[in-house]
Amino acid sequence: MNKNKGDASVSCSQPENGLIDLFNSEKAVQELLQQPPVQGIDDHLIEFSEALRTVAKALRRVSEGKASAQAEAAEWKRKYELERARNLQLERKGDGICTKLQSWWTQASPDNAMGIIKLIFPCILCWEIWKEQNRRELSSGEHNGDYSAENLTNQPMMCNEARKQSERCCGKHGIFSHEVLHNGEIDSDTEMVNNKFMRKASFKLSWWCKGEKSDQHKHDIVSFERGNITTAERSSKQISLKWESHPQTVLILTKPNSTSVRILCADMVRWLREQKKMEIFVEPRVKVELMTESPNFDFVQTWKDDKETLLLHTNVDLVVTLGGDGTVLWAASLFKGPIPPVVPFSLGSLGFMTPFHSEQYRECLDSILRGPFSITLRHRLQCHVIRDAAKSEYESEEPILVLNEVTIDRGISSFLTNLECYSDSSFVTCVQGDGLILSTTSGSTAYSLAAGGSMVHPQVPGILFTPICPHSLSFRPLILPEHVTLRVQVPFNSRGHAWASFDGKDRKQLAPGDALVVSMAPCPVPTACQVDSTSDFLRSIHEGLHWNLRKTQSFEGPRDL
Ligand SMILES: NC(=O)c1ccc[n+]([C@@H]2O[C@H](COP(=O)([O-])OP(=O)(O)OC[C@H]3O[C@@H](n4cnc5c(N)ncnc54)[C@H](O)[C@@H]3O)[C@@H](O)[C@H]2O)c1
Ligand SMILES: Nc1ncnc2c1ncn2[C@@H]1O[C@H](COP(=O)(O)OP(=O)(O)OP(=O)(O)O)[C@@H](O)[C@H]1O
Numbered sequence: 001m002n003k004n005k006g007d008a009s010v011s012c013s014q015p016e017n018g019l020i021d022l023f024n025s026e027k028a029v030q031e032l033l034q035q036p037p038v039q040g041i042d043d044h045l046i047e048f049s050e051a052l053r054t055v056a057k058a059l060r061r062v063s064e065g066k067a068s069a070q071a072e073a074a075e076w077k078r079k080y081e082l083e084r085a086r087n088l089q090l091e092r093k094g095d096g097i098c099t100k101l102q103s104w105w106t107q108a109s110p111d112n113a114m115g116i117i118k119l120i121f122p123c124i125l126c127w128e129i130w131k132e133q134n135r136r137e138l139s140s141g142e143h144n145g146d147y148s149a150e151n152l153t154n155q156p157m158m159c160n161e162a163r164k165q166s167e168r169c170c171g172k173h174g175i176f177s178h179e180v181l182h183n184g185e186i187d188s189d190t191e192m193v194n195n196k197f198m199r200k201a202s203f204k205l206s207w208w209c210k211g212e213k214s215d216q217h218k219h220d221i222v223s224f225e226r227g228n229i230t231t232a233e234r235s236s237k238q239i240s241l242k243w244e245s246h247p248q249t250v251l252i253l254t255k256p257n258s259t260s261v262r263i264l265c266a267d268m269v270r271w272l273r274e275q276k277k278m279e280i281f282v283e284p285r286v287k288v289e290l291m292t293e294s295p296n297f298d299f300v301q302t303w304k305d306d307k308e309t310l311l312l313h314t315n316v317d318l319v320v321t322l323g324g325d326g327t328v329l330w331a332a333s334l335f336k337g338p339i340p341p342v343v344p345f346s347l348g349s350l351g352f353m354t355p356f357h358s359e360q361y362r363e364c365l366d367s368i369l370r371g372p373f374s375i376t377l378r379h380r381l382q383c384h385v386i387r388d389a390a391k392s393e394y395e396s397e398e399p400i401l402v403l404n405e406v407t408i409d410r411g412i413s414s415f416l417t418n419l420e421c422y423s424d425s426s427f428v429t430c431v432q433g434d435g436l437i438l439s440t441t442s443g444s445t446a447y448s449l450a451a452g453g454s455m456v457h458p459q460v461p462g463i464l465f466t467p468i469c470p471h472s473l474s475f476r477p478l479i480l481p482e483h484v485t486l487r488v489q490v491p492f493n494s495r496g497h498a499w500a501s502f503d504g505k506d507r508k509q510l511a512p513g514d515a516l517v518v519s520m521a522p523c524p525v526p527t528a529c530q531v532d533s534t535s536d537f538l539r540s541i542h543e544g545l546h547w548n549l550r551k552t553q554s555f556e557g558p559r560d561l
Contacts (some may be wrong), residue, residue, distance in 0.1 A: 033398065122269060198281070199245040201317045202369070207237040238532045241341060242372035248316035251340075253331045254286055255323030261347050264322055264358055266293055269300060276369060281316060313338045316365040318368070322358065324348015325446075329503045332380065332403040332525045341375060342366055343528045350447050352540045353378075355530035368528055374528045376458050376533035378403060378442040379482065382521040383502060388513040401521050402503045404443030408488055408516060409435030411470060411499030411507070416471060418494045422487040423480060431488075433470035436497070438463060438486060438518050442525075446506070452478045455541060459533050463520065485519040 004094045019404045048530050120520045223230050247431060250272060254261045265286060271280045281301045282290065290297035303309060313335055321327045328344045346354035356364045367373065385397045399458035400406075410417045417435050421428040439458040444464055449455060454467035454477065461482035480486070490498050490510045498510040510516065541547040 008092075035440075038318050041389070041463045045430050049362065127144065145293050153295065157162060157446060189463040199248050199317075200315060202244040204242045204244055205375075205400075206240050206242065208240060212366050221375045223374075238534075239375050239377060240372045241375050241526070241528075243370075247278075249281065249316050249370055250320055251281040251312065251316045252286070252320045252322065253283065253327060253334070254321075255347065256285065258323070261322045262289055264361070265345070265346075266290060266297075268320070268322075268361055268365075272365070273299060275364075278502045280314070309334050310336065313340060318342050320365070321345065321354070323346050324351055325353050328353045328527070329403050332378075333401070333505075335523075335525075336401060336521045339370075339525050341526045341528055342499065350544050352544055353442065353527060355539070356528070357538045364530075374529040374532040375533075376529055376536070377524040377526055378458050379461060379524045380521040381406060381440055381463065383436060383500070384517045385500065385508055385510065386515045386517060388511075397508075400502045400506065403440060403444070403525055404446045404503045405437050405448055406465075406516065407435060407437050407440035407447060407468070407501050407502075408498050409509065411509070413498075414495035417496070418491055419498060421465075422489070423484045428465070428478075429475075430465055430487075431470065431475075432472065433475070434468040436488060437466040437468060438488070439466060440464070443503075445545070448477075451477075454479065457534065457537050461520070482520045486516060487515055487517050489515040 046413055091528045095489045101293070131536065133323040137190040150448055194506075218527050233284050252265060252268065255266050265282070267281070268288065271279055274487050279301065280299070280305075284304070287297075287300055303312075317340055319331055319340055321331050321342060321344045323330075325348060327348070328342065331344075332339065332341055343365070345356045345357060345358045345364075347358055348354065380400050380401045382399045382400045382405050387397070397555070408417070410439040416432050419431040419436055421431060421436070437448045437451055439453065440458075441460050441464070442458040443464055444453060444458075446455040451468045456462065456464065456479065462479045463484065463486065465478040465480055465483060465486070468478065490512050492512045492550060494512045497512070499506045500510055500516050542549075
């Protein structure tokens, strides 16, 4: 505690400046009082010096009283800034902060420091908001032709968009509303940035239940009016998306190395341009393919480097995927924050997340562009790899978002994996076997299913905890609530390394002492439904897996009387 106070007085900025000012004012008053008295002092001067003495005393008391609270605030702020800097660097908006704050918050109690900070938190929050508002006001005066990401945040459309995204990601706190846009660091002369933010179509979401449509745009989960607790039937409600203005920009993502996909893509691009007058974005590889086919495709837009994809969500109204489930995973991986509605066309072998048939793409897109249409909000998991967790709690690598699952396994090692698992601060279990799958409900029909996990409707909020070949007879898979933060740690006494892979890609080695921290990401992937999310899910398990397919028993034979 004392150590914190010491650190804070040296290192922190704003609250400490206030404190320094306070000490300086007191010093000035003391110096004034110590000056030799001037001859012929009159009563006014005596009165004045008395008043100054009282002020000095008051200042001292205030500064002493505030010092301890401010040291606590400074320590909190130091952690906050660390997390914030990390998130800025990761070009991600407030998700990590929300999660970290949430976990610190839940650990607070009146007898620990976080309990005290909980009291000071609203003040700091107000201060941050005030600081941010001031910064915006200062920079919003004139536009000097500088289209840096920072200046773009001052444009009204952009601010609205940022605010909306912030509300979606961080709830009503909204303190990180500008950050995704700042983080983009897009070249100021990028043409894509110039014409961005003015075109994005707005839409409304509504929830309906048991086939009855309603215009319910707000979604309260728990109500406790007059002491009666009731819950909305959250999981049984279908979400519907209704455009409020015309969607104008579509991003088409395609599976590579497929002739049928290439032909379909060219045809769809032509139709969307000629019949629907849409702006079209494709990946750089696809733009080259289209231009090779015909120079008439020069209207198709693309991007130069990966950094620009960070701002795609601010411009694109709709994402179309042409491929299998892997292409939907690919589409989700391009968006580190909010993602526009995805319309997945099936051109693969299975297709759990691809309900639309490519042969009828015109009718499908026509109805989607008109709206309203049903969507499935597919939750994602955000995964932080923390190196030697015991040493550097706040320094982790860039978070990775997965739509299906993160797998921690033994990789090429022939030793049993040994993984300690915690849910928030509770010990869950120690996995000894080939590994562990932490899956979303969308991923429940993929690797987790193959490892013995249950199939779960994608709209059910939860995290599947599925072991891979556990070396114990009683290790059954679990489904945990969506609000937990899971921590999988490779113990220091582990015989080998573990390997984490994300939606089947990007393998990362976890050494003894390293940890993987997994929680629900704030920005889900909204995928358009062919019918509705339940019909589509049941169709996919019937057609994709032939789930519970069995010849019906005949009527003939023995029966109950
Ligand atoms: N033993 C297994 O079943 C196993 C092993 C490794 C990876 N996978 C899965 O493959 C996924 C990566 O897919 P990919 O297409 O990039 O690789 P891929 O090309 O190797 O295809 C893997 C298969 O998994 C299917 N699949 C993907 N997501 C699915 C989902 N949500 N529900 C049902 N099936 C799904 C795909 O349709 C494909 O047939 C991983 O996320 C993992 O879930 C499964
Ligand atoms: N636009 C893309 N750029 C790079 N890789 C992609 C892209 N789209 C898909 N992929 C990758 O290509 C692989 C195969 O994609 P996908 O699953 O869509 O096709 P498929 O294997 O033919 O379909 P299915 O899995 O249904 O059999 C996946 O690993 C996916 O990550």
